[in-house]
Amino acid sequence: MSDEQRPLPPLTDPDTRAFWKATRAGRLIYQVCQRCGRLVFHPRLHCPYCGGLELETKESAGAGTVYSYTVIRQHGHPFFGARLPYVVALIDVDEGFRMLSEVVAPPEAVRVGQRVRLDWEDLGQVKIPVFRALD
Amino acid sequence: MPRDRLAAIAGIYEFPRRIAGGLSALQIKALSAARALEDAGLGWQDVDALYDAGETGAGLTLTQYLGLHPRILDTTGVGGASFEFHAGHAARALAAGRARVALLTYGSTARSDARAIGTGGGRAPTAPATGMEVPFGLTLVGSYALVARRHMHQYGTRPEQLAEIAVTTRAHAMRNPEAVQGLHDIGIREVREITIDDVISARLIADPLRLYDCCIISDGGGAVVIVAPELARDLRQPPVWIVGAAEAVGYTENDNDITTTAARDCGPRAFAEAGVRPDEIDVAMIYDSFTITVLTILEDLGFCAKGEGGPFVEGGRLRFDRGRPALNTDGGGLSSNHPGMRGIFLLIEATRQLRGQSCSQVPGARLAIAHGNGGQLGTRHAAGTVVLAAGGT
Numbered sequence: 001m002s003d004e005q006r007p008l009p010p011l012t013d014p015d016t017r018a019f020w021k022a023t024r025a026g027r028l029i030y031q032v033c034q035r036c037g038r039l040v041f042h043p044r045l046h047c048p049y050c051g052g053l054e055l056e057t058k059e060s061a062g063a064g065t066v067y068s069y070t071v072i073r074q075h076g077h078p079f080f081g082a083r084l085p086y087v088v089a090l091i092d093v094d095e096g097f098r099m100l101s102e103v104v105a106p107p108e109a110v111r112v113g114q115r116v117r118l119d120w121e122d123l124g125q126v127k128i129p130v131f132r133a134l135d
Numbered sequence: 136m137p138r139d140r141l142a143a144i145a146g147i148y149e150f151p152r153r154i155a156g157g158l159s160a161l162q163i164k165a166l167s168a169a170r171a172l173e174d175a176g177l178g179w180q181d182v183d184a185l186y187d188a189g190e191t192g193a194g195l196t197l198t199q200y201l202g203l204h205p206r207i208l209d210t211t212g213v214g215g216a217s218f219e220f221h222a223g224h225a226a227r228a229l230a231a232g233r234a235r236v237a238l239l240t241y242g243s244t245a246r247s248d249a250r251a252i253g254t255g256g257g258r259a260p261t262a263p264a265t266g267m268e269v270p271f272g273l274t275l276v277g278s279y280a281l282v283a284r285r286h287m288h289q290y291g292t293r294p295e296q297l298a299e300i301a302v303t304t305r306a307h308a309m310r311n312p313e314a315v316q317g318l319h320d321i322g323i324r325e326v327r328e329i330t331i332d333d334v335i336s337a338r339l340i341a342d343p344l345r346l347y348d349c350c351i352i353s354d355g356g357g358a359v360v361i362v363a364p365e366l367a368r369d370l371r372q373p374p375v376w377i378v379g380a381a382e383a384v385g386y387t388e389n390d391n392d393i394t395t396t397a398a399r400d401c402g403p404r405a406f407a408e409a410g411v412r413p414d415e416i417d418v419a420m421i422y423d424s425f426t427i428t429v430l431t432i433l434e435d436l437g438f439c440a441k442g443e444g445g446p447f448v449e450g451g452r453l454r455f456d457r458g459r460p461a462l463n464t465d466g467g468g469l470s471s472n473h474p475g476m477r478g479i480f481l482l483i484e485a486t487r488q489l490r491g492q493s494c495s496q497v498p499g500a501r502l503a504i505a506h507g508n509g510g511q512l513g514t515r516h517a518a519g520t521v522v523l524a525a526g527g528t
Contacts, residue, residue, distance in 0.1 A: 009269045067393075
């Protein structure tokens with residue numbers, strides 16, 4: 001039956017395991033480079049803008065805007081195949097980073113520029129950050 | 136007028152079938168290499184530079200399999216754009232005298248293997264960035280759809296305008312007997328020209344992209360032989376000169392505009408090196424994984440202003456018989472063949488055009504570009520532009 005669960009991200013990846021660990025406490029984290037001040041997402045060892053190695057971890061308040069989206073209507077994986085149609089979107093999170101996620105809403109209710117807020121889908125080992133449509 | 140002639144495409148071969156019929160990808164590569172060298176009038180052991188995108192394993196696999204002893208082995212693998220990267224690298228190596236005969240090969244049995252490239256579950260992620268995306272079920276088509284949706288939002292681009300690209304490439308495919316046979320062989324029910332209505336009423340795959348906005352999936356392969364300038368004059372075919380080449384990479388950042396591709400970076404550099412302008416290009420071979428890929432790249436290469444790709448392509452403007460530029464005159468990935476990485480076919484058809492050998496020949500074609508796009512446009516992609524000029528230019 002494992003094929004019918006949402007696929008898990010790699011939970012032991014050295015760059016991103018802290019991100020997924022934080023989700024268990026319902027925290028959406030990103031980083032700020034202490035040298036150049038830019039936001040870093042996904043989290044990693046180094047700053048991709050300046051090569052800085054000191055990064056501060058911060059927590060997002062979980063509000064954002066849909067930058068773009070698509071409605072997936074065909075997928076070969078059993079979990080996603082059973083979930084069709086669903087909305088995948090690039091979310092511009094208010095703190096200033098962009099992340100891929102799902103907008104849990106009827107496809108016709110989603111538009112570019114829509115305000116969304118963070119929600120969690122609890123898979124036990126990890127929580128998946130998804131977004132719900134406001135307005 | 137183009138400036139420097141870096142090197143010349145001297146031999147080409149496109150594997151004609153879209154179902155390989157039991158041949159392996161390596162066999163398609165070997166067969167294509169033999170035919171392309173024959174086309175050039177060169178021998179097997181004349182090859183001293185080998186370029187491989189790695190679709191059949193690491194570069195060592197191909198070198199030993201072919202039985203070559205190259206002094207240059209370049210295994211740049213950036214998806215469908217690999218072959219434009221290879222052509223650029225080879226042109227510079229040959230121009231610098233580091234080798235004399237470069238061989239590029241491609242082989243794939245994607246169709247026979249029933250690989251659902253655009254909508255499959257995908258491979259296990261190997262990079263942190265892709266790992267972050269695993270739980271959300273974005274397909275490859277969906278990645279391009281993110282770009283299409285944003286382009287529509289930002290510029291008012293309409294599905295009917297994207298459809299123009301699918302209609303034009305199908306019209307070109309119907310003039311290409313190998314493409315027509317291929318469409319039959321991969322099971323397309325009605326092999327005919329299509330209309331804008333056909334495209335915009337087909338089923339959605341990932342909004343706003345519909346069935347005909349997406350390339351087909353086929354087997355296939357081919358080979359390209361590139362030679363140093365001093366060899367080019369004496370070979371079997373008229374030389375097609377590489378006069379400019381550049382490459383770039385684009386990916387999702389915090390605030391980038393995903394409607395602008397890496398072509399905006401490498402295109403102008405390739406044109407500047409060649410000393411030509413986009414409006415001088417007779418044939419534009421642009422990687423048509425999806426209609427939106429072509430639309431954004433036309434803009435980013437400077438064929439029209441950013442955001443004006445929709446109006447630019449209207450009215451069948453990109454057909455081979457309508458003036459400059461003609462788009463994907465072999466039928467493209469949308470309607471001729473797409474075995475996963477079709478960048479090599481862009482070089483092959485551009486060469487045919489500049490030799491005067493295309494099924495949809497642009498009369499008097501002198502200048503062409505091959506622009507490859509690899510990866511996933513909405514998340515990470517590679518872009519390579521090669522500017523080509525006909526022999527007497």
